[in-house]
Amino acid sequence: MSLPSGLPPERHVLVVLPHPDDETLAFGGVIALYARRGVPVTYLCGTLGEAGRNMGRPVFATRESLPTIRERELREACAVLGISDLRLLGLRDKTLEFEDPEALADIVHAALLELEPTRVLTYYPGYAVHPDHEAMADAVVRAVRRLPSEARPVVACVAFGREEDLRELGDPDVVVDVSEVLDVTMAAVRAHASQTQASLARTETRMAEDEEFRAQVERDRRQRKLWLYRVGDEVVQ
Amino acid sequence: MRAIEREAVQRELDVRRGRPMYLHLETNAGAYARLRDGKATPVGAYVRNGLVSYERGLITGSGPYRVGLKLELGWVYAEGLTDWEVDGLGRLLLAGHDADGGLGVALELSERPFPS
Numbered sequence: 001m002s003l004p005s006g007l008p009p010e011r012h013v014l015v016v017l018p019h020p021d022d023e024t025l026a027f028g029g030v031i032a033l034y035a036r037r038g039v040p041v042t043y044l045c046g047t048l049g050e051a052g053r054n055m056g057r058p059v060f061a062t063r064e065s066l067p068t069i070r071e072r073e074l075r076e077a078c079a080v081l082g083i084s085d086l087r088l089l090g091l092r093d094k095t096l097e098f099e100d101p102e103a104l105a106d107i108v109h110a111a112l113l114e115l116e117p118t119r120v121l122t123y124y125p126g127y128a129v130h131p132d133h134e135a136m137a138d139a140v141v142r143a144v145r146r147l148p149s150e151a152r153p154v155v156a157c158v159a160f161g162r163e164e165d166l167r168e169l170g171d172p173d174v175v176v177d178v179s180e181v182l183d184v185t186m187a188a189v190r191a192h193a194s195q196t197q198a199s200l201a202r203t204e205t206r207m208a209e210d211e212e213f214r215a216q217v218e219r220d221r222r223q224r225k226l227w228l229y230r231v232g233d234e235v236v237q
Numbered sequence: 238m239r240a241i242e243r244e245a246v247q248r249e250l251d252v253r254r255g256r257p258m259y260l261h262l263e264t265n266a267g268a269y270a271r272l273r274d275g276k277a278t279p280v281g282a283y284v285r286n287g288l289v290s291y292e293r294g295l296i297t298g299s300g301p302y303r304v305g306l307k308l309e310l311g312w313v314y315a316e317g318l319t320d321w322e323v324d325g326l327g328r329l330l331l332a333g334h335d336a337d338g339g340l341g342v343a344l345e346l347s348e349r350p351f352p353s
Binding site (some may be wrong): 062064129132 | 238263265269320334337338339341343353
C-alpha cells in the first residue's frame with residue numbers, strides 16, 4: 001500500500017497532542033489521508049482544552065461549559081477525519097508542563113507497547129509555542145527513547161512558531177499534498193466551532209479583500225509540512 | 238452568557254456575601270500572544286478553587302465592569318468584565334470577552350468546588 005501524497009505506508013499511526021483541535025489544525029489533512037488509505041489512527045488527546053480563550057463567535061461557551069462542548073466537538077472532528085480510536089487522557093489544559101514528565105511519558109510508552117505504531121505525530125520539540133505542546137512532544141520523545149532503536153516509530157512533527165524561528169529547522173523533510181482531503185479537513189475545522197469560528201471569520205473577511213492573501217491561504221491549506229525528529233542519543237538534553 | 242446587567246449581578250453578589258465560596262479567577266492573554274504580536278508577552282494568572290468569604294462584594298463601572306470582593310484578610314479583584322450568567326449549578330460566572338469572543342478575564346463563585 002502506498003500513499004501518493006508524499007507519505008509512506010504505515011501499519012498504525014499514533015497521534016499525541018494536548019488539545020482538542022490540535023489534531024485538526026496541525027495534522028488534519030495528514031490524518032485524513034491515512035484514514036482514507038485504511039491506516040488505523042489512534043489519538044491520545046491530553047486535555048479537553050478547559051483553559052481555552054475562544055468561546056465561540058458569538059460567545060456560546062463559558063469557562064465551565066467549555067470542556068463538555070470541546071469534547072463533543074473533538075468527537076465530531078475525529079469522526080470526520082476518520083480517527084478510529086480516540087483516547088482522552090484526562091489531564092488539565094495548561095498544566096502539562098507542571099506534571100511529572102516521566103509520568104506523561106509512561107502514558108505514551110504504554111500506548112507504544114500496546115499499538116506498536118510505525119509513526120507518531122506530535123509537535124516538533126522546541127518549536128511548539130504552547131507549553132502544553134512542548135510537554136506532550138517531550139513525553140513522546142522520552143517514551144520513544146525507551147524503545148530499542150530498531151523498534152522505534154518515526155516521529156513526524158508539525159513545527160509551529162514565527163517564520164524566523166522556523167527557519168532554524170531548515171526545509172521540511174516531507175511536504176504532504178492534502179488537496180484530496182481538503183473538504184474533509186475543513187469540515188473538521190468547522191466541527192471545532194468554539195475554537196475556529198472567530199479565526200475562520202477573520203480569515204474569510206481578509207480573503208475577500210486581499211487576493212494575495214487568499215492565494216496564500218488556499219496554497220497553505222493544500223499542503224502540510226512535516227519535519228522528522230531524530231530520537232537519537234545525540235539529542236539527549 | 239449575556240451582557241452584564243449591573244443590578245442583577247449586584248443582587249447575586251449580595252446573596253453570596255458572608256458564605257464560604259469557591260473562587261475561580263483568571264486572566265488570559267492566550268499562549269499565542271507572541272505569535273500575533275512579536276512584542277507581546279503571554280500573561281495570565283489562574284486560581285481554581287480558592288476558598289473565600291467576602292464581607293463586601295461590589296460591581297462597579299459602566300461596562301466593561303469591575304468586581305471587588307473584600308475579604309477578612311485581603312481582596313479579590315477583576316476588571317474588564319462584560320458578560321455573566323448563573324449556570325444550572327447555581328454558580329455565578331462573570332467573564333470579559335473581546336470582540337472575537339476571546340475570554341480575557343473570568344471571576345466565578347461556587348458553593349461547591351469547581352471540577353479540577
